[in-house]
Amino acid sequence: MICQNCGQRPASLHYTKIVNGAKTELHLCEECAKEQGESSETEHSFMSAAGGYTIQDLLSDLLNMDQSNTAGNAEKKQPKKAARPLTCDNCGLTYKQFTKTGRLGCAHCYHAFESKLTPVFRRVHSGNTNHTGKVPKHRHEKLHAQRELDEKKRQINILVQNEEFEKAAELRDEIRTLEKQFQGREEDS
């Protein structure tokens, strides 16, 4: 395959770019990819070695596409009397400022911009919008205990598969105790 940009050198880098919701396949030679994908060396730009499309590019594409659409519509409907721009009432960051930097101002921004962020999460995190990992003990005791329980149940399955029945039995007892504690707490609250 020949590079789409210069039409001369063979394309060695192939990637997919999403522009305005439409998938575009790109086939470039190394030199053209280098020209197009100038990346800094910071950890913030997850430039792939293939000169590929980075998660930061994806993020800024998603945000800017959204912005250009809404900005265009708003101008057509009411030229000047626009509603108060979407703003986080805790830190004062506007959604527009966020789209420029890709950085949020405070924890509350996640709630303030929730409707806009959810589709972004879907795209950036392969359709996922819920955290399933670690939970701090402090202030999130219940969820923390629940996750611990889930993890132990996962381990028990592995032990059974490996026919380590003694260890599995021990773990089962542990799980039962935890479950009782857990239920006790549920009733308290």
Added chain:
Amino acid sequence: MASEHFFSEAISPWMQEGPGPEGDIALSTRVRLARNIEQYPFPVFASEEASATLLRYASSTLLNQSEEVGSLEALNMNELRPNERQVLVEKHLVSPYLIKNMEHSAVLLNNDESISIMVNEEDHLRLQCLSNGMQLEECYNEADRLDDWAEANLTYAFDERLGYLTSCPTNVGTGMRASVMVHLPALVWTNQLSRILPAIHQLGLVVRGIYGEGSEALGNLFQISNQMTLGKSEKDIIEDLRGVVMQVIQRERHARESLLGSSRVKLEDRVFRSYGILAYSRMMTTKEAANRLSDVRLGIDLDLIKGISGNILNELMLLTQPGFLEQYAGESLTQEEADIRRANVIRERIKLEL
């Protein structure tokens, strides 16, 4: 007064422990957790005052409790000399961003530099654990322990649905970035890497060159890391990444063996030419140095060159970076002067080994 060894030694003590697991290909492992403290604005948009308060609060709280994780030393970025800051960046102990924000930023380091906690980076805390070779589980467990300790003393910004809240929404959820640095000369020479990369990207992982810009990966050094942080648990992310990295390592080994089998003399010729050039040249560009060092490192790993430590690659890749050369020279250098110094540094280092 900060300990001098953070700046005088180019190679962190944890790197000198000799090759880690899969050390012929995997040079180092890093796990980083992004965390923010409840109630405080995130650093990027925080006022000077808020940043200063957070810095004081977070570093004093953590330092007071630091005996639990081994002694930590705090370095405030604005109290360091420019070349000292530069050295910390080149050693990957701090990010360039931390230095951009140096008025209100600090790093807490342990003695062997395997733990680095950046305060007021893009997030309030960036907890980072480093180790040699391929040690993803070990590195994660260490980071997890560090995180438990920090969390016992500070309250994190955490949402039960979204997880750890980070300044950039691409990090939300686990806030974790795990990565392994790999040396893949045989996959690059045989053009196999460009065929493997799309498959790795499909799995939600990122491969990027560590040195060099754009698509050029100097020294055939790559970093493979997770991209997704929301929806998968830390253990699953680590396990998936481990699986892929192990496959890449196997393929590299296989490619090395077939090169040895099919074109041994060609390979030896390339390795020894590079060795000779490194040992005797008087001027050397960054790019040439990187490629020659990669050749020599491969020669060491394949037992073609004996009596030289494999660390020479990591070490000289660091020492011959333009920034590093200038810092050691104590003045800015023209291209030509830098090329001359680079060749000198390499010759000296190779002589040390002989």
